[in-house]
Amino acid sequence: MGEPTEAGAGETPPDQTARGVDDEVIASLEQSHVLVFNGSSPWMYPLPPSGEIVIGRSETADIRIDDALVSRQHARLTVDEAGFTITDLGSQHGTYVNRIQVTGQRALEPSDTIWIHKTALVIHASAPKTAAVLSDLGALRSRVEREIDRAVGDETRFSLLCFVGIDARDRTAMQRTIVGMLRRGDAIAWAGDVGLYVLLPDASRDEALAIAARIRNKLDRSGLRIGCITCPDDGDDPDALIASARVAVDSEPGRRVGLARPFQTLSIGGERVIIADPAVVRLYALVDQLAPVGIPVLITGETGCGKELIATALHTRSQRAGRRLISLNCAALNEMLVESELFGHEKGAFSGAIASRPGLVESASGSTLFLDEVGELTLLHQAKLLRVIESHRVTRVGDVREREVDVRFVAATNRDLEADVVAGRFRRDLYFRLSAATLHLPPLRERSHDLPLLAAAFLEDARRRSGRASMRISNAAMAALIAHAWPGNVRELKHLMQYLAATLPGDELLVEHVHERLTRPAAPPAHHATPATGSPQFRPLADELRELELTRIREALEATSGNQTRAAALLAMPVRTFFEKAKQFGLTPKRKPSVD
Numbered sequence: 347m348g349e350p351t352e353a354g355a356g357e358t359p360p361d362q363t364a365r366g367v368d369d370e371v372i373a374s375l376e377q378s379h380v381l382v383f384n385g386s387s388p389w390m391y392p393l394p395p396s397g398e399i400v401i402g403r404s405e406t407a408d409i410r411i412d413d414a415l416v417s418r419q420h421a422r423l424t425v426d427e428a429g430f431t432i433t434d435l436g437s438q439h440g441t442y443v444n445r446i447q448v449t450g451q452r453a454l455e456p457s458d459t460i461w462i463h464k465t466a467l468v469i470h471a472s473a474p475k476t477a478a479v480l481s482d483l484g485a486l487r488s489r490v491e492r493e494i495d496r497a498v499g500d501e502t503r504f505s506l507l508c509f510v511g512i513d514a515r516d517r518t519a520m521q522r523t524i525v526g527m528l529r530r531g532d533a534i535a536w537a538g539d540v541g542l543y544v545l546l547p548d549a550s551r552d553e554a555l556a557i558a559a560r561i562r563n564k565l566d567r568s569g570l571r572i573g574c575i576t577c578p579d580d581g582d583d584p585d586a587l588i589a590s591a592r593v594a595v596d597s598e599p600g601r602r603v604g605l606a607r608p609f610q611t612l613s614i615g616g617e618r619v620i621i622a623d624p625a626v627v628r629l630y631a632l633v634d635q636l637a638p639v640g641i642p643v644l645i646t647g648e649t650g651c652g653k654e655l656i657a658t659a660l661h662t663r664s665q666r667a668g669r670r671l672i673s674l675n676c677a678a679l680n681e682m683l684v685e686s687e688l689f690g691h692e693k694g695a696f697s698g699a700i701a702s703r704p705g706l707v708e709s710a711s712g713s714t715l716f717l718d719e720v721g722e723l724t725l726l727h728q729a730k731l732l733r734v735i736e737s738h739r740v741t742r743v744g745d746v747r748e749r750e751v752d753v754r755f756v757a758a759t760n761r762d763l764e765a766d767v768v769a770g771r772f773r774r775d776l777y778f779r780l781s782a783a784t785l786h787l788p789p790l791r792e793r794s795h796d797l798p799l800l801a802a803a804f805l806e807d808a809r810r811r812s813g814r815a816s817m818r819i820s821n822a823a824m825a826a827l828i829a830h831a832w833p834g835n836v837r838e839l840k841h842l843m844q845y846l847a848a849t850l851p852g853d854e855l856l857v858e859h860v861h862e863r864l865t866r867p868a869a870p871p872a873h874h875a876t877p878a879t880g881s882p883q884f885r886p887l888a889d890e891l892r893e894l895e896l897t898r899i900r901e902a903l904e905a906t907s908g909n910q911t912r913a914a915a916l917l918a919m920p921v922r923t924f925f926e927k928a929k930q931f932g933l934t935p936k937r938k939p940s941v942d
Contacts, residue, residue, distance in 0.1 A: 378392075378469070379392045379469075380393060380468065380469055381467070382409060382411075383466040383467075383468070384413070384466070394425060396426045398422055398424050399423040399424075400419055400422055400435075401421045401422070401462060402418050402419040402421070402435075403416045403417065403418050407420075409423075409467070411462060411465045413465065415438075415439050416462055417435070417436075417438055420434070421460075422435055423460075429453060429454065429471075429488070429492060430471070431451050431453050431454060432448060432452050433448070433450070433452075434448045434449070437462075439463055441460065442460070442462075443459070443460055444459055445461065453488070453491070453492045454469060455492075455496075477531075477532040477533055477534060478532070479525065480535035482536070483535060483537050483543075486533070486535035486537075486543055486545065486588065487584050489545060490506065494577055494584060494587075494922075496547075497577050497582070501909070501911060503548070503550050503551075503576055503579070504545070504546060504577055505553070505554030505574060505575065505576045506545055506575050507546065507554060507573065508537075508542070508543055508544075508572065508591040508594065508595055509544070509570060509572055510541040510571045510572075510573070510595045511541070511569040511571050512541055512570065517536070521536075521542075523564060524542070524544065527560060527561055527564060528557075531548075532546055533545040541595075543588065549576075551579065554574050558572045571595050573591050573592060573594030573595035574591070574594055575594055578925060582922060582925065615655070615659075615662065615671075619655055621796060622796050622799055623792075623793040623794070624795070625792075625793070626787075630659065633663065634663060636783050637661075637663035638664055638665060639783075640665075640754050642735070642754070642755040642756070642757070643756045643784070644756075644759070644780045644783070644784045644785070645757070645784075645787065646758070646759060646760075646763075646786045646787070647758075647760065647788070648760050648835055649835065650834045650835035650836055651788070651790060651835040652836050653718070653760075654758070656758075657671070657716040657718075657758060660756055664714065664754070666713050669712050671714050672716065673715075674688070674717055674718065675718045675719055676718060676719045676720055676722045676723050677718075677719040677722040678719075681724060684724070685727060686699075686705065688707055688731065689705040689730070689734070689740050689742055690703055690704040690705030690707075690740070690742040690743065691703055691705075691743035691744050691745075692742050692743065699743075702742070704742070705740065708740055708742075708749060708751055711751040712753075713753070714753070714754045715753050715754070717755065717756070717757040719759060719761075720757040720758065721760075725773065728776050729773065736779070738750060738753075755780065789832065790835040790836055790838075791830075791831050791832050791892065794828060797828055797839070798824055800836065800839060800840075801843060802819060804839060804840045805817055805843045805846065808844040808846075816853065817853050817855065818853065818855065819855045820855060820856050823855045823856055823857045825857070826857050826860040827839075830860075830864055842863060845863065846859055846860075896933075898917060900933055902916045902917050903928070910925055910928065
């Protein structure tokens with residue numbers, strides 16, 4: 347890197363040794379270090395093998411920058427086995443890497459430039475003489491995450507091996523042998539009783555399998571088993587890749603395990619819930635954090651994607667779980683009865699009110715009230731609900747007394763409430779009250795990792811209830827299920843599997859069974875007239891949007907000769923999102939074989 351274009355504002359810190367650093371000096375340095383450019387003479391700060399370095403204006407800062415616009419403790423540089431990371435410490439003017447502001451923690455490459463106001467800091471890492479031995483799986487995960495970003499951005503590949511069947515007494519000797527056979531930049535990490543992971547940057551699957559075969563032959567251990575996965579072919583989520591490498595150990599040699607995603611089975615309200623998609627796994631992790639807090643939560647998502655399960659999980663994992671969850675579908679109520687259902691009524695309050703009755707809000711005191719399809723409430727009832735949320739008091743219809751209530755509100759909607767607020771259909775103040783925390787559940791068509799697991803689980807549950815023998819889904823049928831847009835989401839998939847389990851003539855679900863059911867035209871509703879000839883015909887909007895997305899991604903790849911990074915830029919789409927969608931549509935470019 348050349349010197350910064352702007353002169354530094356501060357002098358070289360007095361507690362550092364100022365020196366000019368030329369290329370020959372840099373080339374001779376073996377210890378990792380930071381070059382600091384904040385004046386006419388750059389200076390060097392040697393980096394320890396591991397630790398934290400505080401950067402700031404304070405006298406106690408490890409790297410001191412004498413600049414009034416630099417915070418006393420501005421940023422923290424962390425060095426560990428996984429590499430380098432920079433964290434902004436809440437500075438007033440921000441920390442930047444390659445002129446992009448850092449939010450939270452940012453992994454660094456040796457060529458990155460850190461900017462703190464007018465001071466530039468460049469890391470020079472000593473090249474490892476051999477493979478790195480990482481401390482634990484946490485360090486391996488950090489390293490894998492960095493390799494994922496590089497693989498997706500640079501369209502490269504890396505592989506991960508998992509060795510199982512290593513005797514604890516042989517670990518030291520085997521580690522020494524394996525490290526000696528690896529390349530510079532590779533890394534290994536032990537995983538307790540699971541075994542040993544080997545990270546191979548810039549290694550294709552074939553190259554990784556060749557390395558694994560050489561290690562197996564060298565170690566000559568009969569009980570040693572090896573699994574291999576490759577990014578991005580087998581996924582681009584760090585936790586999924588690490589778990590899939592272990593799953594691959596028990597797979598047939600050479601068999602791909604891209605669909606062998608780690609999954610969780612949760613029990614929520616008596617229902618078995620399977621999750622594997624990284625976005626949904628993160629969502630349920632957030633549910634665990636929000637459940638005990640008690641703040642209102644707004645759940646958004648399409649019809650049938652499982653919003654009620656999220657609400658149930660928020661309740662059953664909270665301190666209110668000892669009481670029953672109270673639910674109300676706001677779209678299913680007669681408009682004249684909403685107020686009575688929510689707030690209760692006194693005897694004689696209206697015709698038919700033959701006895702006093704508490705409403706759902708009052709009944710949910712000490713528990714959770716789930717308001718499904720909350721966007722269907724009228725503005726009048728929205729105002730009354732807002733007052734209850736703000737005052738923690740409810741007044742029954744026909745009464746003047748207020749009753750104190752302690753209710754945790756969880757609401758759900760398939761509408762765009764922000765758009766409804768702008769259009770005047772939903773109160774802004776109520777929206778902000780209900781959305782103290784917002785959880786968005788993605789539609790099934792975006793959960794490609796979940797769909798195969800859910801389909802198999804629903805089919806198995808349905809056939810068990812019907813007393814049928816075991817059934818399986820053919821590969822072609824599974825591909826057809828994955829390609830479907832699922833406008834009805836998880837509910838639609840569950841109903842389909844129940845129907846097929848009851849009607850299949852054999853023990854295998856074939857692609858024609860799927861096509862017959864999914865492409866069957868729906869009968870028009872009884873109260874609607876069949877469109878006259880020449881009238882416009884409609885398909886689900888989700889199907890049309892999916893086709894448009896497929897077309898644009900294909901066109902962008904053609905325009906860039908298959909370069910995914912440039913194609914993503916043409917569509918103003920994040921590279922990792924573009925890659926996932928291209929993979930879902932089967933548009934991932936075939937890589938040319940490498941020439942030795």
